Each structure stands twice: as C-alpha cells, then as structure tokens.
Amino acid sequence: MPLKAELHCHIEGAADPSLVTLQARKYGADASPFIRDGVFVWHDFTSFLAAYDFSAALFRSDDDFARLAEHYLTSLAREGAIYSEIFVSPDHAQKSGLSPKAYVSALGEGMMRANAKTGIEGRMIVIGVRHFGVEAVEAAARFAARCGHPLVAGFGMAGDERFGEMEDYVRAFEIAREAGLGITVHAGELSGWETVRDALDHIRPARIGHGVRAIENAELVRHIAEAGVVLECCPGSNVALGVFSGFETHPFPALAAAGCKVTLNSDDPPYFNTSLAREYEMAGRHFGLDATALAGVTRTAIEAAFCDRKTKAALLARLGPARTASTSSGLSRTRR
Numbered sequence: 001m002p003l004k005a006e007l008h009c010h011i012e013g014a015a016d017p018s019l020v021t022l023q024a025r026k027y028g029a030d031a032s033p034f035i036r037d038g039v040f041v042w043h044d045f046t047s048f049l050a051a052y053d054f055s056a057a058l059f060r061s062d063d064d065f066a067r068l069a070e071h072y073l074t075s076l077a078r079e080g081a082i083y084s085e086i087f088v089s090p091d092h093a094q095k096s097g098l099s100p101k102a103y104v105s106a107l108g109e110g111m112m113r114a115n116a117k118t119g120i121e122g123r124m125i126v127i128g129v130r131h132f133g134v135e136a137v138e139a140a141a142r143f144a145a146r147c148g149h150p151l152v153a154g155f156g157m158a159g160d161e162r163f164g165e166m167e168d169y170v171r172a173f174e175i176a177r178e179a180g181l182g183i184t185v186h187a188g189e190l191s192g193w194e195t196v197r198d199a200l201d202h203i204r205p206a207r208i209g210h211g212v213r214a215i216e217n218a219e220l221v222r223h224i225a226e227a228g229v230v231l232e233c234c235p236g237s238n239v240a241l242g243v244f245s246g247f248e249t250h251p252f253p254a255l256a257a258a259g260c261k262v263t264l265n266s267d268d269p270p271y272f273n274t275s276l277a278r279e280y281e282m283a284g285r286h287f288g289l290d291a292t293a294l295a296g297v298t299r300t301a302i303e304a305a306f307c308d309r310k311t312k313a314a315l316l317a318r319l320g321p322a323r324t325a326s327t328s329s330g331l332s333r334t335r336r
Contacts, residue, residue: 010158066106091129121315123306157172182206208229234279
C-alpha cells in the first residue's frame, strides 16, 4: 500500500453516513431524507449542500468534534495516510453553539488520539467562508492568528466563488500571513480560470484549493508551474459535482505534464463516494500513474504541507529517497 498524504478535506464533510446516523440518533433527528442504504443522497449542488448542512449540524459538543476528528484521521491511517490537513470553520463552531477555541481544541484532541493510535500526523487550516462576507472572513483570520493552538498551521477561504471579488479579502490573508500561517484559497472549481488568476494576483497563496479550471488558460497554467504554486486537486469531487464529465476528461494529467505541482485529495469524501485511497486508485487507473508517480504525489503534498520543519523532515524520511516516475502523466517533470 503506497503511503499517502492529504491537504484538502473539510472535516464536517468527512463524517461518514454511519457516524452521522449515530449522531442523528443521539440528537433525535431524522436522517432518512439524506441517508439511504448507508449512503448520502443528493442529486445536485443544492441538495448536496442540504445533506452536508444537515450532517454538520449534528456535531455540537466537544466530544462530538473530538470523535469526528479521531474517526476520520484513524480511517485515513488505515488507508496508508501518514499526514492530514483538515479545514476547520469557526463559523460552523458558532452555529453549533461552541466557541471557536473550544471547537479547535476538541478537534485537536481527536487528532492527537488518532496520532497516538496510528502515528498519523495532522494539522488544521482555519477557513473563512467567502459568501459570509469580508467581515466574517477577516474574523476567521484573526481567530486563526491568535488562537495559539499548536495544530493550527494555516488559513484559507472556501465558499461560493461567485460571491464578491478576491481583492476584497486581501486584508484577511495578510492578517494570517503576518501570523506566520500557511496560505491556501479555494479557486477554479465551480467558477472558471479567472478565479485562479485573481487568487494569484491578490492573495499570493502557496497553494490553491482545486485550481483545476486553470487548464482553460494555457498562460495561467505556465504561471502556476513557474511560480511553484501547489494545486490541491480533488478529482472525485470534481467528477461527482459535474465540473468534468469523467476521469477521462479531468485535467490532472495535463496540469502535471505542464509542470504544475499537483496533489490528490478527497474534499468531502463520503458525499462523493470517494476516499483518499480511492483518489490514488483512480489516479493510477485513469491518469496512468505508477507506484513511483503516486509516491511522488505524496512527496509533493508533504513538501507543501504547513507543518513545522521537524515534522516535515520526519515525514519525508518515511517516504525514502525520491525516484523519477516513469509515466505518461508527466509527473516526473513536476519533481523540483
């Protein structure tokens, strides 16, 4: 089993149907409109959000969030993952009735439990929600900068890419950058290549969540490759949401062939019938990545991780020496 690493997963979206069903029983909620035969039920982006919001609302206490993080990271470790970064939302914490500090502390407790059991390393990326507006995103950035939790390593922004302009959020990212946090931002998923360009121009992130619509502009792809910006690709999510018609049309191989640094991630795995292990499997099957190329994807992810240098060095040591991939995907040219 190849070693794996993940940089892009929303923790509330990582709760599998069995865990959500248990939470529904705990709080006396009816999960049947959203879970049938052990799988989430949705048919478009709106119904996906309804299922997501229902499930997320069932995590309300410190114990709930600790269990969620422990459950997810432990499952990742079983799939061969040695590192995980999860997106955490202070806005969700407040909707659940917890303070952001208590929420992050609980998630951190669950991550440490998973580490004690399996050895998997984990970090948190605090996110602001774009369509909640500038003030909300800046508040999330201030929390990330000041919370002081040792596992909070980055700041990002998710949400509706069609809301507002990227330049409106510059101050939020400067707050996080000044605090020494790693910077990532969602762009180029449901909206086109222009959102990726705007992210690069205004936010200057080290990584971009998704970013795959950059393929629509060859000059932009060249810029991403030359700048060394890492793309947090989520092929299974993209296909499930209809961003691309299938794995055979997904631009992951083309981006890699152009010299972009690409990684594999599961996004909201149970909603898209995927997992980190399946993302690696699909990349091998559809993108022509052999074992060496997949190991290179993991290495790219760890090199781009927002953890401290000592942890990163230990993780890279577990991977062993880098080897040149022999694959049609062009991944051998992404190792720098």
